[in-house]
Amino acid sequence: DGGITQSPKYLFRKEGQNVTLSCEQNLNHDAMYWYRQDPGQGLRLIYYSQIVNDFQKGDLAEGYSVSREKKESFPLTVTSAQKNPTAFYLCACNLGEAGELFFGEGSRLTVL
Amino acid sequence: GQNIDQPTEMTATEGAIVQINCTYQTSGFNGLFWYQQHAGEAPTFLSYNVLDGLEEKGRFSSFLSRSKGYSYLLLKELQMKDSASYLCAVTDSNYQLIWGAGTKLIIKP
Numbered sequence: 001d002g003g004i005t006q007s008p009k010y011l012f013r014k015e016g017q018n019v020t021l022s023c024e025q026n027l028n029h030d031a032m033y034w035y036r037q038d039p040g041q042g043l044r045l046i047y048y049s050q051i052v053n054d055f056q057k058g059d060l061a062e063g064y065s066v067s068r069e070k071k072e073s074f075p076l077t078v079t080s081a082q083k084n085p086t087a088f089y090l091c092a093c094n095l096g097e098a099g100e101l102f103f104g105e106g107s108r109l110t111v112l
Numbered sequence: 113g114q115n116i117d118q119p120t121e122m123t124a125t126e127g128a129i130v131q132i133n134c135t136y137q138t139s140g141f142n143g144l145f146w147y148q149q150h151a152g153e154a155p156t157f158l159s160y161n162v163l164d165g166l167e168e169k170g171r172f173s174s175f176l177s178r179s180k181g182y183s184y185l186l187l188k189e190l191q192m193k194d195s196a197s198y199l200c201a202v203t204d205s206n207y208q209l210i211w212g213a214g215t216k217l218i219i220k221p
Contacts, residue, residue: 041213096157
C-alpha cells in the first residue's frame, strides 16, 4: 500500500545530541513537508521540499536540517542547536485535488 | 499577523450534534481545511472549502463564509470514536498553510 513511513515512533535524546528522524514515502510525490506539533499550538512548518535536491525553510527551521537526495526520502535532523526539541514531529505529502496533506504516523521526540 | 481561532475544548453527548467554529484572519485566502486528529496519532483530512456554503460528507459537514472569515465543522449523530481534536487550517495568498491550535472534542455516553 502507498504511504508515508516515519521512524522511530518514539525517540529519547540527551541534551547536546543530534538525532535524525526518517521519513520515507512510496507515493511518488514530489512535495514533502516536516511539521512540529506542540500542545496547545497549531502545526508549525519546519522545512519543505518541492523537488529532489531542493528544500526551503519554514517558520521554524532554526536548529533543524534536512536533505532530499532521493524522491522517496526526506530525513530531518534535530541538532543540538534546537533548544527545546521535545515535540511531536510529522512528515507529510500533499496528495489530493485540493492539496490536502497526507501525514505519516509521526515521531515523538523527548529530550531527557 | 495571521491568526486562526478555535475553541480549546468542547463536550457533547453521544448521538447529538456539535458545531466547532473557526475564525481566521490571514493574508489572503485560498481555501480552508478541517482535519481530525486522535490522541497520539497524525491528523487525517476531513474536508475542504474554498467557496462560500456548506459541503456535506456523510455525518460531517463544513461551512464557509469568506466575507466573515468564518467556518464551522458540524458533526451529526455523534459516536464515541469522534472523540478527537479537530484542526482548522487556512491557505493564505502565498499558499502557505496556517493552522489553528485545534479543538479537543470530548464525547460522553
